[in-house]
Amino acid sequence: MLKEEYNSLEWNPYHLDFLIKVAEYSMTAKTVFIGGVHGVGKTHFCNNIVSHYDVAHVTASELIGRHVKHQIDKTVSDIEGNQLILAEELARYQTSCRTILLDGHFCLLNAASSVQDVPVETFKAISLYAIILLIDNPEIIAERLSNRDSRVHSIELISELQSREIVRANLTSQSLQVPISVIEVTEALEESIKKVALYL
Numbered sequence: 001m002l003k004e005e006y007n008s009l010e011w012n013p014y015h016l017d018f019l020i021k022v023a024e025y026s027m028t029a030k031t032v033f034i035g036g037v038h039g040v041g042k043t044h045f046c047n048n049i050v051s052h053y054d055v056a057h058v059t060a061s062e063l064i065g066r067h068v069k070h071q072i073d074k075t076v077s078d079i080e081g082n083q084l085i086l087a088e089e090l091a092r093y094q095t096s097c098r099t100i101l102l103d104g105h106f107c108l109l110n111a112a113s114s115v116q117d118v119p120v121e122t123f124k125a126i127s128l129y130a131i132i133l134l135i136d137n138p139e140i141i142a143e144r145l146s147n148r149d150s151r152v153h154s155i156e157l158i159s160e161l162q163s164r165e166i167v168r169a170n171l172t173s174q175s176l177q178v179p180i181s182v183i184e185v186t187e188a189l190e191e192s193i194k195k196v197a198l199y200l
Contacts, residue, residue: 036134060104087125106168
């Protein structure tokens with residue numbers, strides 16, 4: 001189903017034909033996962049892509065937050081449970097765009113402040129089309145986070161998280177046989193956009 005056909009549909013959520021056509025369109029949407037540690041610049045990066053292409057951007061925390069009470073910090077008490085919610089909510093996510101940029105992580109800090117991997121099964125459940133992993137100098141990330149929330153952030157912990165993100169992103173790519181592109185946020189915007197455009 002083409003975008004023009006989708007946009008021309010008369011809104012009628014109680015009509016079976018309407019629901020079928022929306023479902024058909026939704027199934028054609030590709031999910032490109034934008035990974036990286038907190039503070040690496042995923043939101044800024046995705047906003048730049050959205051300004052150049054007809055794509056939708058949503059964060060994993062936003063989708064999970066529809067079920068889970070918003071937490072002040074970035075630790076997660078039930079990572080596996082939350083990721084099941086992520087797959088469910090993404091399936092419900094409605095957009096007229098042909099590609100969804102899903103902004104999230106391959107590992108997180110749990111309630112005990114330990115690094116915990118997001119299961120590969122999570123990414124299998126959301127049927128990834130491609131993976132974009134953003135990386136940056138941990139010192140710069142720490143400074144960016146401190147400017148954002150006026151707290152001191154451990155460069156060592158950020159480095160550990162980023163190293164683990166790289167490992168898990170590549171493992172997920174290999175396990176699911178989906179392409180991956182690692183982008184340093186210091187790259188020229190035009191070059192980064194060219195890399196992402198291959199998957200849109």
